[in-house]
Every structure is written in C-alpha cells, then in structure tokens.
Amino acid sequence: MKFNVFVGAAALALTGTTSVAYAQNVPTVLIDGSSTVFPISEAVAEEFQKDQKGKTRVTVGVSGTGGGFKKFCRGELDITGASRPIKKSEMELCAQNNVEYIEMPIAIDALATIIHPDNKFAECLSVDELKTMWAPEAQGKITNWNQINPKFPDAPLVLFGAGTDSGTYDYYTFAIVGKEHSSRGDFTATEDDNVTVQGVSRDQNALGFLGLAYYDHNKDKIKRVAIRQADGSCVLPSVETAVDGTYQPLTRPIFYYVDKSKADQKHVADYIHFAFNPKNQQALVNEVGYVSLPENIAVAATKKFDMRTTGTHFGGGSKVGVKMEDLVK
Template identity: 35%
Template sequence: MRSCTTNNISFIELPIAFDAITVVINPANSWANSLTINELSRLSSKQALGKISKWNQVNLDFPDVGIKLCGPGMDSGTLDVFNKAVNGSKTNSRTDYTSSEDDNVLVRFVMENKDALAYSVYAYFKNNFKSLKSVEIINPEGQAISPSKQTVQNEKYQPLARPLFLYVNDQALRKNKKFRQFVSDYLRNISSLVNSSNYIPLPDSTYRLVDAKLYRHILGTSFGGDLPVGLTIGQAIDRSFDQHKTSAHR
C-alpha cells in the first residue's frame, strides 16, 4: 500500500476471507493442549532468545524437556501478524528457531518431533489435521478456543484470526470492462473458492457489503491490511461508505 501511495496508484481494498494462524504440536504432546498469549510471548519474543529452551520454562506444569521451535521465515506476513498479535510488534521475535517459507516444511518438522511447536496458516493445519494437533488459544475472555470456521467468524478465536484482502487496480477497473467482469465473477464465487482452499469464508452478509464496495467504487484502505480493533469487517466496510467519496461506475 505504501508503494501504491508513493506511485499515485489508486486501488480498491476488498476483504475476501479469514485466516487463523494456527499453533500446532505433535499429537503425542499431551501437556500443551492450550496456551495463553503470555505463554506464547514468553516462548517467541526477543527476550526468549537463547533463554527459553524447555517446556517447563513456558509453564511450570509442563515437563522438563527440550522444546523444538519451527516457524515462518523473516519475510513472512504470517510471522509479522503473529509477532504483532503475540509480542506487540512485527519485529519482536526470537531468531533461534528452524525457519522456512515453505509451510510443508513446518508441518513435517512437527510431525517428526514429539517436542516441537510451530505455527502456520489454517489451511495447512486443515490439510494435515490427522498428523497434527492444534493448540487452543486462551482468548482475552479467558476461553480456550480452537481455530475453526465458527470460532473465527464469531470472533472467539482471538487475537490470531486475520482478514485476507484482494487489492484491485482502479485504472484497470475503469478502462477494462473484461477485467471488471472478471473481478465481479470472482467475488460472486468467492465463498466456494475460499472453502475449497481451506481458508475461512466471511459471512454472507459481509460478502454483500464487499460487492457493494466494488459497485460503489470506494477507493483506498479502510483496514490498512488489518482489522481495526473493536470492529467487524462488515462494520469497517460500512464506515468506509461514509468516509470515502464514491462513484457509481460499474
């Protein structure tokens, strides 16, 4: 978005799905069935670098055994979202862990190591749910919540749920009718496409608002690539209707 602003490129921001960053362990792990955000931070922040290496350092009730960490590489958007949600800053992360940009590597690492912990996108957990165990995240309300379509849509799985966006070039929409038709058709089928990819669809009522945002040609970002605290996606789109000048172009 910064590059678009710098180069005077206008765009429409369209939320299309949810992802749930999923913390996973080996099915043989019988102790870390749920974790608090503080425990995740104790394990993953810069302060843990070279210090936190055993499970009982995360929680005294856990066994005195080594912990093997695996996660996304430093260029990963998933890493940024996890660090911001858990550690308060995109750059607040320990670096002494096995990293990979390939989620399949993370999955295999956990499958092959009983004492391992990793996190990845929800789709990779869904594709490998028989070989992995998801960790329940204790949300701000004190509830231990597993990632699922229901818990993400009802906003119980917090703070590791995130919206996914489609960014569409304004000029291309205005000048190319076939491109605009392609985007419209894409949105018309988005729920089934999201489901087939094992991501989490938005509620139908929100998809109607997304289509209205395209129809009204509302430019710019209402989200900044993230969901404003305290707002649902639908509420944020409604707010954008009031904040931005619109066009009836379609």
C-alpha cells in the same frame, strides 16, 4: 478440486510482464502475493477460467505478502493477495509509482498454533505463554519447555513459523507479542507452510504456527493448540470459532488489493465479481478451509470495487478485533 500448493503454483504461476501474459491475445488476470491467500486464488482462478471457456486466463504466483506488495506497488500486478494490511512503507511505494489500490477482505482466517500429535502437555496455551516463547528477548534464553511453564517437561523447545516477509508472521507477532514483525530470530522461518508442517510432525518437542487452511489439509500429521481465553476457556481454531469470534486473538481478515488503474479492464472486473459472488464465496473459500464472507459483506465489497473506493482502513499495520463491515464501507 484438490488442494495442492506445489501443483497449483506450478500450474498457475507465471513470470514475466503483462506483454507476456497477452502474448496469445488472451486477456490475463495477474495475481501474486500471500501464500495464505494462494489457495483461495487458486480455487477461484480454476473455476473462473472454466466459466470463461477460454476467453480469459489467470496466473497466480506466491511471492508472500511482502513480495507481492513490492510487485503490486511497481504496477506489475492486477491484484495482490495479502494476509495483513498494507504497511506504511508499501503505501509510500505505491504512491511513488502512482498506484492506487482498492482494499477488499477476501475471507476470514484463523491462525493455528500447532504441535506434534503426541504432545499432551501443550494442548491449551495462554497468550502469555506463547509470548514467553516468541518475544525477542526469548532468543537464546528460553530454550526448554519447562521455562514456559514449570509443569511442562524438561525438553528442548523447537520452533517453526512463517517467514519474516509473510503477513502471517506479522499478524502472529502482533497478536501474540504485541508488536508487528517482532520476535526471536532463532526459529525455522519459511515462506512454505509445508516446511512448518513437516518440521512439527517430525519432532515431538516442536511448535509452529500457520494459517488454518494448512492445518485442515494436514490434520493427520499435526495437532491444533487451543488458546486460553480471559474467562479460562480453551478455544480451538476452527471455521466455527472464527465465525463466532470466540477464537481470539488469532482470527483475522485476509485481503485482495486491486490496482484501480486495472479495475476498468473487463477481465479484471469479471474476475473480482466472480470471486466476491456470495455463492462462489460459499463454495470456493470454504472448500479450501477458510471462512467465506457473510453475504452482506461480499455484496458490500463488490460495491466498494464498483465505486472504485481506494485507500486502507488501517493506519499502516495490523489491528486485532477488526469488524468486517468496517472494511467494506
């Protein structure tokens, strides 16, 4: 299977209601949400439909984490993908509509800060340097690279990143700035990571951020930035450094939220069991550039679903350094 966010979205995403999805009497799993989680859902949906031999369909939309939660908390979806935990406002919306949710980590992700391939001076940056770029007070003031570090050239700082409705934006700002959904506003914000890739690849002075999977599928056009750790080492984002925990603070879990009221439907339960089967995790999650769940975590997540354990491990926002085993208890 080739990774193609545009083709995948067009092929899998449908608009409409559950009645439309069942119009041909084929049970349909309705998924929407994060563009970061989309490649996983696309890969799983494709293989699951093959496995079902036409007995079940899956539709996958890309509304962003925030947009997906709005639909999910109105009861319009079976599953929403999220690149951050559910927020308090979304928890309240779900409660208003009597939507209970099962929170499940679907994979491990690392966010990548990216630069133009010809950029030789910003190949390793500290969190403090990144905060200087992205903090709200930088807006209109920090406009040149040499304001980040006097050793950097006197060249314009051009920034690209995830849209403010994106869980990727929320987690990046939380990890780098120290407060979720807090950053300067004068950057090119987009829900389409391909816009960030194109912008950075065309401007030698540009910097952006996106999910590791999007870097991996565009690494001929852009360059990863290593993060300088407390011990002075420079660690690049990769599958390996996400697994061993050395790439901090930009390694995170990404999620499926399942509507408990839909979980008893056989086609939804079958999809979840397929998605969290350890062999499928290894094959499909790794294929699209994320880190698959360790087998014991995938098994525990499935058990959590089977027990219909609802609620969130989080208090309505992101946390750095979360242990995977705590998410599946």
